Amino acid sequence: MNTSAMASTGRLGRLRSGRAARGSVTRGAARAGLAARGVIYLLVGALAVQVAFGDTGRQADRGGALAELSQRPFGAVLLWALGIGLVGMALWRLSEAVFGAPGEDGRSARKRLMAAARCGFYVFVAYSVLYFAATRHQSSGGSSDQQSRDATARALELPGGQWLVGAAGIGVVAAGVWIGVRAVRRKYHDKLQLGRMSRRTRQLVDVTGVGGGAARGLVFAAAGVFAVRAAVAYEPDRAKGLDDTLRSLAETPLGPWLLVCVAVGLVLFGLFSFALARWRRV
Template sequence: MNTRVLARAGRAEARRANGSVTEGAARAGLTARGVIYLLVGVLALQIAFGDGERQADRGGALAELADKPFGAVLLWALGIGLVGMALWRLSEALFGAAGKDGRKPKKRLLATARCAFYTFVAYSVLSFAASRNNSGGSSDQQSRDVTARLLEAPAGQWLVGAAGAAIVVVGVGMGVRAVLRKYHDKLKLGRMSPGIRRLVDVTGVGGGAARGLVFAVAGAFAVRAAVDAEPHRAKGLDDTLRTFADTPLGPWLLVCVAAGLVLFGVFSFAMARWRRV
C-alpha cells in the first residue's frame, strides 16, 4: 500500500514539474513574441513618419535589437524564448491544451501548425544571433521566392490561391476573435485589477484587430499573385505595411496599424503574465 501511495505521489510530482517547465516555456515564448511585434510596430511608425531606414518585419526587428546595448545577449534570449514557444505548442499537440476542448483533434492540429511556425521563427532568430546576418532575406523577398516556386509546381496557381485564401481567413478570424474578446477564455481574469483588465482589453482588441488586418491583406496579395500568375505581387510583412500608406488615407492608416502592432506586443506581455497554460 505504501509503495502504491509513493508511486502515485511520484507521478503527481512529475506532472507538477512538467507543468512548471511547460508554463515557463509558454511565458518566455509569449514575451519573445511581444518583443518582436513591439519592434515591428515601432519600425512601421518610423516608416509612416518618413524616417524609417529598416524593414518593418522580423529581420528589421532583429537588426534593431542587435544595435542596442547587450544586443547579442538580447538576441539569444529572444531566440531561446521562441524555442520555449515552440516547445509549449509541441506539448499542446502531444498532450492537449488548457481548457475543456484542449484535447480535441482540431486543437492539436492547430498546435502542431503553430509549433512548426515557431520552430522556423526560433531557428531564424538564433541563426541571426549566431551570424548577425539576415541570410534569409527580407520577408518581402521570401514571399516572392516562395510564391515563384509554388507557381512553377503543378496546379501552382491553385496552391498559391488556396494558401492566400487560408491566410485571409486566418486574419479575419484573428480580428473577429479579438473584437469579441475571445481571449478572455484563456486569461486568469480573476487575478486582474479593473485597471489591468481595461488595459488588456484595449491592447487585446486594438492589437488583435490590427494583426488580423495585416494577415488578411497579405493573404489577399497572395491570392492576387495566384490569379495573375505573377510572384512579385505577393508581399511580405514590410511591403504589406507600406501598402497602407498608399491608400487615400495616406500614412495615417499605417500609423493606426503600426500602433495596433505595438499594442499587440504589449498584449503579448499581458498574456505572458496572466494566460492559463
C-alpha cells in the first residue's frame, strides 16, 4: 500500500471515529432531553388534575412544575439535572439543524428549519429552568399566563400587530391539529425502534403516544384560539398561557371532567417521552 493510500485510509478512519463520537454524544443528549421533558409533562399533568378537583392554588404550567419539584427531597439537585437534560435537548436539535436528522428527508431544508426552531425553544426552556435553580427558587420567569399576555401586548403594539398575533395564533392552532392528528395516526412509529419492543410494550407505548399526543395537540389548539381572539378584539388579556388554557377547559359544558381527561393525557405524554428516551431513533 503506498503512502497516499495509507493517508487516505487514515483520514477515513478519523472521519468515521468523529462521526461515531458525535453520534454517541447526540444520542445521550437526546435521551436526557426527552426524559427531562417527560418529567415536566408528568408534573404539569398532575398539577392540572389537582386544579380540576378544586386546588386552585396550584399553577399548572412549567413554573408550577418547577416550584413543585423544588419542594421535594434533593429538589435543588433535581432542578439542575432537569435543566442540564433540557440543554441536551437543545443540543440534539442543534445537531439536527446542522448535520441533519435520521431518515430519507432528514437533511431537507424543512427538517433543518424545524430543528432550528425547536432548538431555540428548548434553549429558552433550559435557561428558565437553570435560572430558577440558580436563584434559589426566587423566580421561575413568571407564570405562562403573564408571559403570554405580555408578549401579546408587545406584539399588538407593532405595525400590523393584530395581523401578526392573529397569524401566530392560527399557526399554533394548526400545530395543535398537526400534533393531534399525527399522534392518532401513530406517525411516531417511524421514529421508534419497534423491533426492540415486545408486543405488550408496543401496545402500552401506543396508549401513551396516542392519548398523550391528542391531549397535547388539544392544548396547543386551544391556546392558539385564545391568541386569535386576543388579536381580533385587540385585547392582550384574552391571550392565555398553559395554566389559563387548562383552566378554561373546566368552563366548557363538559365541566372539570374535560380538564381531568386532558390532564391525564399530559401525564401520558410524559410517559411517552420516557418511552422515546428509551426507544427513539437518534
